[in-house]
Amino acid sequence: MAKKLKGEQFYLSANDLISGDVVYLAKNKWSRNFNDAIKIKRIDIERYEKIAVEDENKCLIVGPIFIELTEEGKIRRLRDKIRKNGLTININQ
Amino acid sequence: MIILNKDKPQKNEYIFWDESEKITSINKKKVILTKGLWIQKGQLLKKNKIISGIQLNSDESLDEITDDILYFSLVQFNFLSFKDGRPFSIAKTLRKKFNFKKEIRASGHILPDQYIFLIRCGFDTVEIEDKDFDVWVRFFKMDEGLYYQ
């Protein structure tokens, strides 16, 4: 999970097991609200990886991933931006 | 561990032999041994007429033991992962090509959701943990014998 991660700080994200909604690790809980997400330093990654695995086993979440942040603390990768902001296309249904 | 045959536990008559006991002391017993060990000691076991089952990991083929297949009283496929479906085909090969009529057993990482598939591919028994007995039996009973093949 933490292999080949770039940068020094991260968010921990996953999908809610039941609804599939995107969630972020906040203080002591998983939150649908991105603003609640806590920043994780590289040295703490292993500790948070454990939390992610435990919570997946506890049937709270599924598919945990670390979100790479830039030095300015912004989301680095496009896919993670799309994950946060939603579709970039107008489905106009 | 329980050896499950259909929905009933079956007495396990075999011990797993890894050479920690001398051949002379397993004389009266039925043993299961790995393919690797069989390749080394198989002829000796045959000479001593020791009733032998072989354990093949799910990534092992029948190569090198084809001449001995009809000697085995049991073939046990040890699933390294339930996703490794090779034993389903190899069991069929045993039944069809080698006309192997004795027990085929599954062990290792295998799910109750796969139970009916195992039975239908020629497996007789499966080695499961005691606590999983009810779920396995439930899957056995859910089967109504309705298949396309």
Add this chain to the structure above:
Amino acid sequence: MYKYSEKDKKILKKRTSEFKYQVERRLNGDLTEDEFKPLRLMNGLYLQLHAYMLRVAIPYGELSYLQLKKLAEISKKFDRGYGHFTTRQNIQFNWPKLTDVPKILEELASVEMHAIQTSGNCIRNISCDHLAGINNEEVEDPRPWCEIIRQWSTFHPEFSFLPRKFKIAVTASKKDRAAIEVHDIGLRLVKKNSRIGFEVYVGGGQGRSPFIAKKIKDFLDKKDLLNYLEAILSVYNELGRRDNIYKARIKILVNELGEEKIRSMIEDKYKNFVDKKLELSENKVKEIYNFFKLPIKHSKNSIIPKVDNVEFKQWVKQNVINHKIKGYSVVMVSLKPLGKPPGDMNAIQMNKLSQLSHDYSFGEIRVTHEQNILLPHVENKRIYDLWLKLKKIGLSTPNIGLISDIICCPGMDYCALATARSIPISQKISHSFNNYSQQKNIGDLKIKISGCINACGHHHVGNIGILGLDKNGEESYQITLGGSATENASIGEIVGPSFPESELMGALNTILKTYKKNRISEDEDFLKVFNRIGINEFKKDLYDNPQ
């Protein structure tokens, strides 16, 4: 159309309750995610970028109006009011909740539908020529064979945990509309010495290492079809690689062993393992055939109304195909309207189209592997009426086979595997070529776009293929030229270094200019020109003398 027997219904009901039980066990922790994943995948349930995604099977692309109506209902009740038709003739919903899926499966079962075989390392939903049974060229209707294979492959005890997914496509025409040569197994019904049997192709596929399938049997007796398929699958199950997911498809095995070796191994298994039970008696085949009789009783002297309406004329020219019965036509409904994601349809459209199918096409609908829909049997004189109604719901785009009729995967907007977006690219192209005569002037041209190397958007076999890559965090697009998924299947050649998104449209325009200046006549389509002049002309204009 096929109708479920009591047995089919019972099998489906059992699977639905089994999945409900699997979800329960996941939610109470009896199954780990690692264990649950292959089980949910076997019911078509993925986890994507934003949410779960449920892929529902449309076996060989055939739908009834009641089924389409049910899909509309499900999309409204459990999803966000739309669905996406895929290149395997299935439909997927992008936003279901895990706990709703057992309910969705129950709803689907009520109209003889399911999500079995739409995912996982099993034999997937069988795909077929979308003009099966309604065109004049085929030796016989391939759909009954698809149904026979569907039944045999459903919950096959031996082949549910294969090294990787396994796709089978069937056609009965020389003209290949089912892309059989880029499937794990492709079957073509052929006539030889007045007998009908199968040509068998093995080992085609796209993805990271694309291959055109090898023909491993010239003629297989129809009755032996299932035994032969079992032999192929058994060889693959035992020997297919499991150590590397990218090398696990049968195409790699075929390529590593070589054509001769794989053929002899299959033949060997086939001879040793013949199971009398799997032999197809004439009665069994006939029984299945009877489900697929045409609903049209007689030919008619019915002609397409001559209406003085340019749009209608264009649409007829582009989207209406002759039916094998005189007086009827096949109406292609393009799911590539301007600016919409290719293959998407909303619940209102599904509902209305269901009604139109009931009123105009004997209640039958088909999905094509090019992500369009068709109404298979429309009487000619009613075609103008139908067009007016399709137009009202935004389903009358006259672009079948043209540059804006793009195959496109969901890309990074939805997909967890994608390396770049693909839908926005298709939208740019369709905006840029939104005028019919402009498209017509370019002629037949298949653009196919994938958002990653897994090639769900079939870019390898696009006349122009576009592959989205991630280059140091920026979206970048590699172009291949000359691919084709038809009877002369070929893998496209990479034209050169990839283009950043901002330069992609310029590159596409350059490619079209090269094509136009080299074509001998307006009838010479892109692929013909490419095959005649080769890739270098395109390279030169793209990279050496950029305009």
